[in-house]
Amino acid sequence: MKRKAEKSQSAAPVSAFAARKARQQQAQAPAVAEKPNVAEPVVEPPPKRARRSLEQPIPVPPPSEENQVPLRRSSRRTEQKPQNEKATQEARVDQAPKASQQVTERGSSRASEVQAPSDEESEEQDVVVNGSNGVGLEALEGDVDGYESPADTPVQVQDFPLSKTRLNKSSIVYSDEHRLCVRIREKMSLVMLGHYDVWVKRGVISLMGAKLHPSSRVYRVYAPSTHSLPVIKCIAGVNGEAEVEFKSCHSGIYRLKDLSPLYQRIWNGKNTTADKLTLKGASPSAKRTFSVLYTSADDSLKRHLRPLHLEKQWSSAIKSLSQRGGRLKTLICGPKGSGKSTFSRYLLNHLLSPAPQTETNYCNTDGVAFLDLDPGQPEFAPMGQVYLVHLRSPVFGPPFTHPSLDGSRDGSIVRAHHIGATSPKEDSDHYVLAAMDLMERYRALQASYPQCPLIINYPGWIFGLGLEVATYLVRSLGLSDVVYMSEKGPAEVVEPLGQAAYQAKVPLTILPSQPTDFVNRSSAQLRSMQMQSYFHMSRPSNITTPLWLEKPLSRTNPFHVHYSGPKQGIQGVMVMGTQINPDLLHEVLDGSIVAVVAVESPNAILGQNAGPVLSTGETDSDHDINMGDSTDNLPSAGSSTIESSITRTPKEDLPYLFVGSGSSNPLDPKVSHCLGLALVRSVNVASRQLELVTPITGSTIRGALEQGHGIVLVRGLLDNPNWAISEDYHSARAAEKRHRELAEKLKKNKDPAAEDGTLDAEKQMLRDRIRRASNVPWMTVVEDNSRRHREAVQREKSLWKLRKKAYPGSDSEGDW
Known part of the structure; x- marks a missing residue:
């Protein structure tokens, strides 16, 4: 009664709802004291499922958004009951603020994963690449053409099981800095992160739907963290085991991280526990291009990794x-x-x-x-x-x-x-x-x-x-x-x-x-990654596997194609969609992605008098095409030839190819085909030439010309090549970072070269290169030199701003 009177004297006037809530809390206090086993639901960690053995199948989580935001795991196992119940309750109560602090710390580091210049460290300056729609790096889940972080919500990484088997001395056949040969028992599986060559020596394994039998064939496997990781499972073996060799490969695709933040932190990080076991006796700096993962907690970068299973x-x-x-x-x-x-x-x-x-x-x-x-x-x-x-x-x-x-x-x-x-x-x-x-x-x-x-x-x-x-x-x-x-x-x-x-x-x-x-990139980002990979990939004649070059497109040798004059190499330039003014063709074409189309007939443009391909009703109509009977009733090409449909622009003399009423009629697929894509790096009006950067081989273009085909460049409605604009800047930043790491290493080892003025001169040259890369057209770079720059305010101040139109009438036109 005394305590009640004291409270009533000191209490301020409150609402009925607050008073009722206070009485409920006061009534629950003795109950908690009498029953220490019952924890409050606010601070109780989520229950943990019973631990499965390695022989049991791993359950696949349902395909929902909740799988991408896993719950925080309990720090204690549910099957263990400590003797001191009071200490357990106090630990549970104290766990809530600690867990929230941990989530905050993970969220701050998680928001900068894509921005980090390497797989293990972050960079001093924060650079956010922004598309023409003005969306920044911190919204990866949106379908916009911007460079964004892997998650917008700070979450804690769940310890998700990946492999069903664990390597030991008996399962490791041999291993060195480049190779790892293991035995996998039947119905057991192994998951790896990175890229590697796999060779099946004994037994049969399944990999992404394929059954691989023993042979001399070596298969190249790419397992980045952007997608679910492929599972290597033994389905048949000699004496119940399959023997498989994994070998590091150096295709150069990991170098693309120096050109785009989207390629950063997608391959294997530091050596895992299994890697250290198989690298015993090797040099401490030894590292393969792949890592063996038992669970997602083995990943040094703490990413959300999932295995690829099927129902x-x-x-x-x-x-x-x-x-x-x-x-x-x-x-x-x-x-x-x-x-x-x-x-x-x-x-x-x-x-x-x-x-x-x-x-x-x-x-x-x-x-x-x-x-x-x-x-x-x-x-x-x-x-x-x-x-x-x-x-x-x-x-x-x-x-x-x-x-x-x-x-x-x-x-x-x-x-x-x-x-x-x-x-x-x-x-x-x-x-x-x-x-x-x-x-x-x-x-x-x-x-x-x-x-x-x-x-x-x-x-x-x-x-x-x-x-x-x-x-x-x-x-x-x-x-x-x-x-x-x-x-x-x-x-x-x-x-x-x-x-x-x-x-x-x-x-x-x-x-x-x-x-x-399980994809942690948006659709627009995956398209940008695929386009950038397409332009940087090459296939040397003496190598069976592809190679990727990290040189920016601005530093590669382009194709010089005459668009006018006696050496004219292209017949015309077509812009799909709405008709444009010929005076704007130079603006629409410069710095864009175009398709290189081989035209097999001069009458390759679809005519306007052809009937519709599809009927609008629920039943078939006379205009429908029946491919099972004949193809004669397909819409025929128009009577106008390509030469008669070309309009020369008054200033640049560009051959603008347009046929249609309001919108451009496309080329007839029966007499045309696409050879590939090209990036128009510049339009040289003085020499009447186009500078094209393309992975299309010269033999492919020559083959089309030898068959009498004409070449037409088609400008579609594709995404702007923002990745190409920022390559020089990211490449310069990566070079400056490597130089800084080298200088720190020499200084740590007390190398005499660290005191030499050559390193300072190179450092100044690299800084000048970064400054030049920041002053390219269509782009504005604002850098923040603070190390603590991960907050949203600092990210908003560090934006790439595109000033180029994508095409007339596009959504990005407002960013002129």
């Missing part, structure tokens, strides 16, 4: 489809983010799995045809293209590790068409015509490879007009199967798709959506 329904569907062999012609469609690309990749690798090596040295000669109709996220080509590729070997890695197959022994592009946009809705008629032409090329390919199956990857454009295109393709392409990647429908999509499959007498398989690919 049983997916696995059974892949086995069922692969049994059709050469008769397989399947269309894979579904909503965005449903796992279409992952399923297609697994099915492709499963069909390309090599047979066991025999005395006849058998190999899969017919291969697999892959028709990619997704111009926004293509698998084997840069964005904006639909193409048909003939593959002869499984491919292990995300799309930016194989952005082109030119000169590859694993496959080749049969034919490609430039759509000019990341979505086919910009011109659905041209899109359908391109798909029909690629299907005809596949039928021609079957004459040489009769047992070559076909996989068609359809984009997530499955509603509205996209559904009409999908049902039309189902009725017209002569398929054997249709796979829809969503059990949730909706009914307005599944019913018309099922009706079209019924009319075409094709079975429709509905699978659950499983976005198993």
Whole structure:
């Protein structure tokens, strides 16, 4: 009563709600004292699941956004009961502020992962690359063309299980600084981060859908942290074990981190516990290009790492489809983010799995045809293209590790068409015509490879007009199967798709959506990474695997092409979309990405008098195209030749190619094909030349010219090449950082060279290089020299600002 009276005298007037809450808290206080085992729910850490043994399968988390924000783990195991219950309660109460402090610290470091210049350290100056829409680095999850951080919400990394086996002395066959040979028991798995070559010596393993048997073949695997990590599983072995060798590879793709923040912190960091075990006896500085991971906690960079697993329904569907062999012609469609690309990749690798090596040295000669109709996220080509590729070997890695197959022994592009946009809705008629032409090329390919199956990857454009295109393709392409990647429908999509499959007498398989690919980059960022990888990749003639060069595009030797005069190398420049004033062609073309298209006929522009490709009703109309009967009723090319449709710009004399009424009519896919992409580095008006930077080989262009084909440059509606603009700056910063590390190392070792004035002179030269790289056109760099610059205010002050128009009428036009 005394305590009650004291409280009533000192208490200030409060509301009824506050008084009731105070009484509840006062009533609960004795209960907590009497029952110390019951902790308050606010500070109680989430319960931990029972620990599974290594023999048990690892559960796959449901595909939801909650998987990307894992809960904080308890610091104590639930099965352990301490003797002192009071101490346990006090520890739990004190745990809340400590945990929040830890989350804050992780959030501050997490927000700067992409900005860090190396895989282990951060840089003094904060640079944020900004697209023309003004979105900064701190919003990676948004689909904008900016360089952003891997997460906008500070979270704590969960200790997620990756491998089912742990290496020991008996499982390690041999190891050195470059190689690691291990034995993996049946039904056990191993997960690695990085890039490496894998060689199966004994037994059979599964890797991203492919079954690899013992042979002399070595496969290149890319396992960055941007995607879910591939799982190496033993499915059969000698004496219950498979023997596999992993070897470091130096393709140069890790050097791209010096050119873009998006490539930073995606490969393996410091040596893990398993690496230290296998590197005993090696030099302390020894490090492979891959690391063995048991759990995500083994990662020194504390990233969100997940293994790549498939549901049983997916696995059974892949086995069922692969049994059709050469008769397989399947269309894979579904909503965005449903796992279409992952399923297609697994099915492709499963069909390309090599047979066991025999005395006849058998190999899969017919291969697999892959028709990619997704111009926004293509698998084997840069964005904006639909193409048909003939593959002869499984491919292990995300799309930016194989952005082109030119000169590859694993496959080749049969034919490609430039759509000019990341979505086919910009011109659905041209899109359908391109798909029909690629299907005809596949039928021609079957004459040489009769047992070559076909996989068609359809984009997530499955509603509205996209559904009409999908049902039309189902009725017209002569398929054997249709796979829809969503059990949730909706009914307005599944019913018309099922009706079209019924009319075409094709079975429709509905699978659950499983976005198993754990991606920590947005779609726009992955497109930028793929484009940058495409322009920096090369295939030397004496090397079977690709190489990446870290030299900025501004320092590479361009192609000088005459656009006017007696040595004119291109017929014209076409701008897809709305008609522009010829006076603006120079502005639209300079610094943009263009497609290099080979024109096989002078009448290659689609005419205006052709009927529509698709009917707008639910039933077939007279204008519909039936590819099963004939191709004569396709829209024909117009009567105007390319030469008569060219308008010369008054100032630069550029050949502007335009036919249409208000919008440009595209090139006819039947008599044109895309050779690749090029970056227009400059337009030299004095010499009437274009400076083009392109990975297209000179032999490819010469081959097209020798066949009598003309060359037309097509400017589409693709994303601005912001990554190319900032390459010089990031390269200069990386060089300055390497020099600083070298100077610190020499000073630490008390090397006489550290006192030499040469290092100071080189340091000044590198700073001048950074200053010059900051003063390029279309870009403004504001640097902050503070070391504690990770707050939002400092990030807002450090922006790259693009001042160039993308194209007239675009969303980025307001940033002039």
